[in-house]
Amino acid sequence: MFPLVTIQIPTYNQKQFIKEALDSALAQTYDNLQIIIADDCSPDYNIFDFLTDYKNNPKVLIHRNETNLGRVANYSATLFNLVKGEWFMNLDGDDYLVNNKFVENAITIIKQFNKDQIAFYKGNTSLQKLEESGIAKTMLNEHTYLIHNKDYLAHLQHDFGFTHGSQLYNTEKAKSVNVYNRNLLDIDYFSFLKCISTGDIIVNNEPVYHWRIHEAQETHTxxxxxxxxxxxxxxxxxxxxxxxxxxxxxxxxxxxxxxxxxxxxxxxxxxxxxxxxxxxxxxxxxxxxxxxxxxxxxxxxxxxxxx
Structure with a gap:
C-alpha cells in the first residue's frame, strides 16, 4: 500500500550543512522512508561521530565510503548498492527540503497508476509554461498533470523547469537506463533526460527543496x-x-x-x-x-x- 521511498543524501566535507539536509528529510510526513547519508570519505570529520544522535533512528542509514569515489560515483554507488526503495530521490548534502509533504503527495498520486507506467514524479514544474506550450496532458488535480513521455520530449524546448532535488524516480526504471554513469557536472539533468524514455511523467508545481549556492560548489568550475x-x-x-x-x-x-x-x-x-x-x-x-x-x-x- 505504501511503497518504501529512499532519500539518498550524498555528502563530502559538508559538516556545516549535512544535519539540516538530514533533518529536512526526516521531517517528511511520509512514514515508509529510508534515508541514506552517503559520506564520500570526508577527511575533515568523522560522519559517524558527527551524526551519532541519529544512529538509532530506524529510517536512517549512515554510510562512509572506504575511499573517495567523487561526486557522481558516490551518487551511483549509493543508488545501485544501498537504495532499497521502490522510489528514490537525490538530495545533495548541502541542500535541504522545504516541502514536508512532497513524498506523501507524490506517492498519493503515483498510487493511482500501475507502478510500471510512471518513470518519475517531478515537482517544481511551471504550469504556466505547460499551458502556453499546448502540450497534451491529463489533469490529476489543479497542481498536477500526467504527461506521456513522447509528448514531453516533443516540447523539451519549452523548459518546464528542472531542479535535480525535485524528482522522485522509479528506482527500477532509473537503474535500467544507467543513470549517474558519467562524470558530468550536470549528470542530474542527463540522467533525468534518460529516465524520460522509461515511462510517463507526473508533474507538479509545488516547490520541493532549497538549492544552496556557495563557493565550494563544482558549479563554479x-x-x-x-x-x-x-x-x-x-x-x-x-x-x-x-x-x-x-x-x-x-x-x-x-x-x-x-x-x-x-x-x-x-x-x-x-x-x-x-x-x-x-x-x-x-x-x-x-x-x-x-x-x-x-x-x-x-x-x-x-x-x-x-x-
Missing amino acids: VTPKEYLKRFEAVVELAEVYKDLGKEGISAVEYTRYMVYIYYLITVSKQKVLIQELPTILSKTKLSFQYFIPLLATIKNYYFPKKS
Whole structure:
C-alpha cells in the first residue's frame, strides 16, 4: 500500500550543512522512508561521530565510503548498492527540503497508476509554461498533470523547469537506463533526460527543496572540456531514445544544440576561441543553424559591445 521511498543524501566535507539536509528529510510526513547519508570519505570529520544522535533512528542509514569515489560515483554507488526503495530521490548534502509533504503527495498520486507506467514524479514544474506550450496532458488535480513521455520530449524546448532535488524516480526504471554513469557536472539533468524514455511523467508545481549556492560548489568550475563530455552524453542519449520515433530525434537534436550554444558561451567567456575553434567547427556538421551562433560569437569576441 505504501511503497518504501529512499532519500539518498550524498555528502563530502559538508559538516556545516549535512544535519539540516538530514533533518529536512526526516521531517517528511511520509512514514515508509529510508534515508541514506552517503559520506564520500570526508577527511575533515568523522560522519559517524558527527551524526551519532541519529544512529538509532530506524529510517536512517549512515554510510562512509572506504575511499573517495567523487561526486557522481558516490551518487551511483549509493543508488545501485544501498537504495532499497521502490522510489528514490537525490538530495545533495548541502541542500535541504522545504516541502514536508512532497513524498506523501507524490506517492498519493503515483498510487493511482500501475507502478510500471510512471518513470518519475517531478515537482517544481511551471504550469504556466505547460499551458502556453499546448502540450497534451491529463489533469490529476489543479497542481498536477500526467504527461506521456513522447509528448514531453516533443516540447523539451519549452523548459518546464528542472531542479535535480525535485524528482522522485522509479528506482527500477532509473537503474535500467544507467543513470549517474558519467562524470558530468550536470549528470542530474542527463540522467533525468534518460529516465524520460522509461515511462510517463507526473508533474507538479509545488516547490520541493532549497538549492544552496556557495563557493565550494563544482558549479563554479565549468570549462570547455566539460562541455565536450556533454556532447558524448548526447550520443548516449540518442541510443536511449532510439525507439521513441521523431519525438526522440527532435529531443536529441535540441539537447545537442543547447550543449553547443553553452559551449560557445563558455569558450567566449574564458577567452579561448582560437584554441577551441577546430573543435567547434567539428561540432557544427556544416549546418547553417550551427554557423549563425558561431559567427555571432566570433563577432562579439573580436568586437565586443561597448558598455
